[in-house]
Amino acid sequence: MRVGVFDREGRLLRFKSGRTPQTNTSESVPMALLELAREVAGQDWSSIWRCGVASIGPLDSKRGVILKAPNIAEKGREIPLLAYLREELDIDYYFLNDCNAAAYGEWWSRKGDGVRNLIYITISSGIGGGVVDNGHLILGKIGNGAEIGHIVIDASGYMDCGCGGRGHWEAYCSGANIPRLAERLLKDGRLERETGLEKAYVEKSLDAKMCFELYYARDRAAVKLFELLKDFYAAGFAGVINAFDAEVLVIGGAIYLGHEAFFQLEVFPRIDKFLLLDKPRIAKPVHGDLAPLYGAALCALDGVEGARVR
Numbered sequence: 001m002r003v004g005v006f007d008r009e010g011r012l013l014r015f016k017s018g019r020t021p022q023t024n025t026s027e028s029v030p031m032a033l034l035e036l037a038r039e040v041a042g043q044d045w046s047s048i049w050r051c052g053v054a055s056i057g058p059l060d061s062k063r064g065v066i067l068k069a070p071n072i073a074e075k076g077r078e079i080p081l082l083a084y085l086r087e088e089l090d091i092d093y094y095f096l097n098d099c100n101a102a103a104y105g106e107w108w109s110r111k112g113d114g115v116r117n118l119i120y121i122t123i124s125s126g127i128g129g130g131v132v133d134n135g136h137l138i139l140g141k142i143g144n145g146a147e148i149g150h151i152v153i154d155a156s157g158y159m160d161c162g163c164g165g166r167g168h169w170e171a172y173c174s175g176a177n178i179p180r181l182a183e184r185l186l187k188d189g190r191l192e193r194e195t196g197l198e199k200a201y202v203e204k205s206l207d208a209k210m211c212f213e214l215y216y217a218r219d220r221a222a223v224k225l226f227e228l229l230k231d232f233y234a235a236g237f238a239g240v241i242n243a244f245d246a247e248v249l250v251i252g253g254a255i256y257l258g259h260e261a262f263f264q265l266e267v268f269p270r271i272d273k274f275l276l277l278d279k280p281r282i283a284k285p286v287h288g289d290l291a292p293l294y295g296a297a298l299c300a301l302d303g304v305e306g307a308r309v310r
């Protein structure tokens with residue numbers, strides 16, 4: 001969790017981060033967030049004018065609730081995050097999916113250079129994204145627009161996604177799912193046995209980092225796995241680029257930033273064969289890990305209507 005105090009020019013004045021409580025009660029996260037916010041705001045607490053909140057989704061921005069949060073609430077329970085915050089500080093709130101917020105923050109930093117259309121994609125344990133179209137953040141009806149990690153890249157539905165759908169981009173290419181794909185392919189006899197990949201799987205040490213390391217070491221099974229992955233990545237990127245016709249594509253997240261050369265040299269050239277339009281300029285996030293924090297604050301500052309909590 002990260003909390004910041006911004007001025008009316010969108011400059012970050014003070015900032016603090018804390019761990020998200022991994023408990024299963026709906027109030028523990030809002031309470032921890034409030035505590036952190038009070039610490040950061042200090043004596044400015046009563047002069048806070050508006051508040052932007054970026055959160056994992058899916059959410060309902062109009063009601064100010066997180067709809068599903070298996071790690072931080074009882075199964076099937078919503079987290080009425082904004083109701084808790086409002087009890088302590090009764091001001092206007094803006095509530096967004098973290099990737100939508102990040103897209104807005106990244107666009108805001110570039111709008112002075114004439115950027116009107118921007119796609120933001122993060123490739124980390126999951127795949128998320130957000131889109132600004134002609135200066136407007138795409139939010140959808142209750143704030144879950146541009147969930148690009150869940151576009152279908154494989155109609156056979158070989159891999160199931162954590163969201164319950166099948167064939168989704170995230171189910172193949174996110175940090176949490178690369179090893180799952182490897183396991184499935186090994187079990188189905190589609191990757192060679194007696195390889196480093198199989199050994200790591202048997203020893204239960206197969207994670208995304210290990211998969212990349214084995215690929216860089218030219219392990220036979222890992223090379224075959226990555227031949228598939230490169231096309232899955234390229235298909236996902238191309239699908240998003242084709243849909244939104246943006247000038248800039250910002251890509252962040254630990255998997256991308258940790259393996260930038262791999263993406264630039266081995267994935268991006270493959271995008272072309274799927275493209276309808278020119279490839280946008282590809283850039284890294286200006287605000288890094290703080291992109292959602294900046295974006296939430298800037299949405300509140302600008303009064304982005306679709307994100308306002310009723």
Ligand SMILES: [Zn+2]
Pocket residue numbers: 149150161162163164165166168170
């Ligand atoms: Zn999904």
